[in-house]
Amino acid sequence: MKRAIYPGSFDPITNGHLDILNRAAQVFDEIIVLVAVNPNKKFNFSPEDRVAMIQEATKDMKNVKVDFYDGLTVKYAKAHDAKHLIRGLRAVTDFEYEFQLASANEYVDESIDMVFFMAHGDKTFISSSGVMELVRNGVDVSKLVPESVIKRLK
Numbered sequence: 001m002k003r004a005i006y007p008g009s010f011d012p013i014t015n016g017h018l019d020i021l022n023r024a025a026q027v028f029d030e031i032i033v034l035v036a037v038n039p040n041k042k043f044n045f046s047p048e049d050r051v052a053m054i055q056e057a058t059k060d061m062k063n064v065k066v067d068f069y070d071g072l073t074v075k076y077a078k079a080h081d082a083k084h085l086i087r088g089l090r091a092v093t094d095f096e097y098e099f100q101l102a103s104a105n106e107y108v109d110e111s112i113d114m115v116f117f118m119a120h121g122d123k124t125f126i127s128s129s130g131v132m133e134l135v136r137n138g139v140d141v142s143k144l145v146p147e148s149v150i151k152r153l154k
Contacts, residue, residue: 002027004084004115007034009128011043013054014150016126020049020082020088020117021064027115030063032080037070044132056148062125074109088123 006021010033025031034048046051047068058064069076077085085105087098102114119126131141135153144148 001029002084003021003032003080003082004028005032005034005073005077005080005082006086006098006109007036007076009036009038009041009043010050010054011045011128012050012059012131012145014123014128014131014145014149015145016088016090016119016123017147018057019120019123021058021061023117024115025063028063028084030065030145031086032074032082032084033064034073035050035060035066035068036073037068037069040119041113044128045152051145053148053152058073072103072108072123074112077112078109083115087114087116088119089116090119092117143150 003022004026011016017056021031021033027041033054035047037047037056046112051066051068058066067131073085077083089095089098098116105112105114126144131144134141141153
């Protein structure tokens with residue numbers, strides 16, 4: 001079985017994340033969406049809320065599971081027999097960050113590979129932080145996030 005981990009903060013999950021996940025779900029037998037728990041970062045939603053939003057948004061995707069973890073993603077992947085980490089790329093700046101992250105992950109465990117999916121053109125501007133900035137300024141984001149997020153934003 002080809003199992004992969006799709007890690008991220010998903011604070012909140014966006015339609016851009018779902019686009020990457022839908023495409024990755026066609027490549028891998030099972031994907032675990034792994035919600036990051038970082039005590040040094042201020043989140044808009046708790047890990048439990050983020051997991052619930054993702055579970056609701058992916059309820060029809062039979063090969064997708066959701067979990068959260070507060071350690072190194074590569075260690076989680078190894079413990080769950082996953083050989084691939086899924087990452088999305090929107091722009092060159094994403095590549096620079098992801099390149100550094102991939103190098104660090106390889107240092108920890110070179111048996112875990114990073115698999116990158118390019119965001120579709122109409123999704124390249126969507127980010128969780130961008131969505132939250134729009135929300136704070138009263139902009140309708142219903143075309144940028146799944147219904148599970150809209151419910152919690154109200």
